[in-house]
Amino acid sequence: MRARALWAVVAAAGGGERFGSDLPKQYQVLHGRSVLGWSLQAVRGAAPLQGLALVLAPGDEHWRALDEPALAGVIACRGGTTRQASVANGLAALGEAGAGTDDLVLVHDAARPCVRTADIRRLIERAGDSPDGGLLAAPVRDTLKRAAGEQVQATVPRGGLWQAFTPQLFPFDRLRRALAAAAEQPVTDEAEAMERAGARPRLVEGAVDNIKLTYASDLALAAAILAAREAGAEEAP
Ligand SMILES: Nc1ccn([C@@H]2O[C@H](COP(=O)(O)OP(=O)(O)OP(=O)(O)O)[C@@H](O)[C@H]2O)c(=O)n1
Numbered sequence: 001m002r003a004r005a006l007w008a009v010v011a012a013a014g015g016g017e018r019f020g021s022d023l024p025k026q027y028q029v030l031h032g033r034s035v036l037g038w039s040l041q042a043v044r045g046a047a048p049l050q051g052l053a054l055v056l057a058p059g060d061e062h063w064r065a066l067d068e069p070a071l072a073g074v075i076a077c078r079g080g081t082t083r084q085a086s087v088a089n090g091l092a093a094l095g096e097a098g099a100g101t102d103d104l105v106l107v108h109d110a111a112r113p114c115v116r117t118a119d120i121r122r123l124i125e126r127a128g129d130s131p132d133g134g135l136l137a138a139p140v141r142d143t144l145k146r147a148a149g150e151q152v153q154a155t156v157p158r159g160g161l162w163q164a165f166t167p168q169l170f171p172f173d174r175l176r177r178a179l180a181a182a183a184e185q186p187v188t189d190e191a192e193a194m195e196r197a198g199a200r201p202r203l204v205e206g207a208v209d210n211i212k213l214t215y216a217s218d219l220a221l222a223a224a225i226l227a228a229r230e231a232g233a234e235e236a237p
């Protein structure tokens with residue numbers, strides 16, 4: 001029987017509208033290397049991969065100019081107009097490269113450069129054997145308010161609420177089918193597509209400094225996180 005291989009998709013095809021820069025956020029310099037380089041390094045460092053699909057915006061040539069060892073051997077493929085479509089394209093590329101039904105696939109946002117390799121390893125350990133897969137996430141810490149315009153309408157009980165991060169880890173074929181089935185009803189992460197297909201993915205707690213670069217001001221925060229880590233302040237927040 002063929003051993004179960006691990007593959008990865010790194011979604012880097014976003015336009016970064018909210019970030020608002022001519023240079024897409026995945027190519028910004030962050031603590032000495034590109035945002036994309038940090039994300040690729042974290043995923044590749046977690047476990048040996050059979051292959052990694054790097055999903056890029058149509059016409060994106062920035063990645064070719066990077067001096068980035070973690071780009072070696074990536075399967076470059078074209079993104080779609082939504083994150084969901086980009087991930088589906090990445091899975092299709094892995095299918096062509098030989099990903100099998102029962103193989104596992106990690107899906108990560110290029111825009112989450114601060115993810116800890118140790119957290120990805122824990123995700124693989126805790127969710128790799130589950131047919132429903134799993135995701136890095138963290139329990140919501142703050143009091144939550146539902147708004148009506150700028151006024152509070154209600155306080156939302158936060159018990160049982162988690163914020164979803166990436167990477168997310170699923171059996172290859174189940175995820176491919178779940179995303180195809182969700183094509184008409186947008187989902188914001190892979191877990192949501194799997195949930196629609198009846199799965200109950202496992203929540204694996206990860207450090208909350210696995211932030212997504214969404215606004216330009218997030219870049220300085222990410223740089224501070226990586227600098228503190230390098231200086232040895234390794235305690236996960
Ligand atoms: N069509 C898309 C949209 C997003 N992404 C990727 O999905 C991740 C998370 O998306 P987000 O940061 O929300 O994406 P952007 O589309 O880049 O930002 P915005 O919504 O502000 O335009 C990013 O790594 C981004 O490159 C993608 O591969 N393809």
Ligand SMILES: C[C@](O)(CO)[C@H](O)COP(=O)(O)O
Nearest residue numbers: 083109164165166188189212
């Ligand atoms: C997948 C994700 O990173 C989980 O938090 C997130 O949903 C993607 O970003 P978006 O802003 O929701 O597109």
